[in-house]
Amino acid sequence: MxxxxxxxxxxxxxxxxxxxxxxxxxxxxxxxxxxxxxxxxxxxxxxxxxxxxxxxxxxxxxxxxxxxxxRGDSITVVPVGRELTTQQAADLLNVSRQYLVRLLDEGLMPFRKTGKHRKLRIEDVLTFKKKRDKGRRAGLRELSQMTQEFGGYDSELK
Structure with missing residues (x-):
């Protein structure tokens, strides 16, 4: 542990x-x-x-x-100002390291290079996660609203 x-x-x-x-x-x-x-x-x-x-x-x-x-939730304690490796950031975002590197290459998150390695500030990763999660929730609300407008799933289940 x-x-x-x-x-x-x-x-x-x-x-x-x-x-x-x-x-x-x-x-x-x-x-x-x-x-x-x-x-x-x-x-x-x-x-x-x-x-x-x-x-x-x-x-x-x-x-x-x-x-x-x-509440049954998981928790991670990370010092503020800490720099993360791409693997640590990927783990925090629950994505693959390769996907995270693609996000970095697309300029969606700031990072700095030390030799061949990329380092990310924890604050930047958490800001990205917050924006991503907010977008996901908005998309889910929109999808839920569309489902209600089209009668939902009740007609299929009967």
Missing amino acids: EDLIRRMTPVAAPPEQQAQVVALSKALAGMIHPPRRRAPKCQLVGPKGETIPLPESVFYVLERVAEIMA
Whole structure:
């Protein structure tokens, strides 16, 4: 599992851990009490019983990660400003590396070359993904609307 995280592969809770993740998410969310909205002073307990203070910023990241995984979604943690290889970017976009290279050659995403290798900024990849997903949703809405206008699928199923 640790190797997957280091390679920026999206990680989801295995089915046998899903209930624990949901419980953790609820517990973390319940620790924040309005109107103060500050994280409580938390500690991690290590495998040998040692305690490690948990900074407030890490608490909020952990709370968000648990919330996302509790929904059954996968998550990837990537440092802002990080440069990705074409394979890492392709994995993040869930496309083949060859397809990603074609997108780069068509000028659809900025990159820089270091020798023979292309490097992409994580922000640029995420911006592309957001625009692509927005376009996909718009296309799906249009297709759904056309289906409704033409009577949908009900007449075929009867």
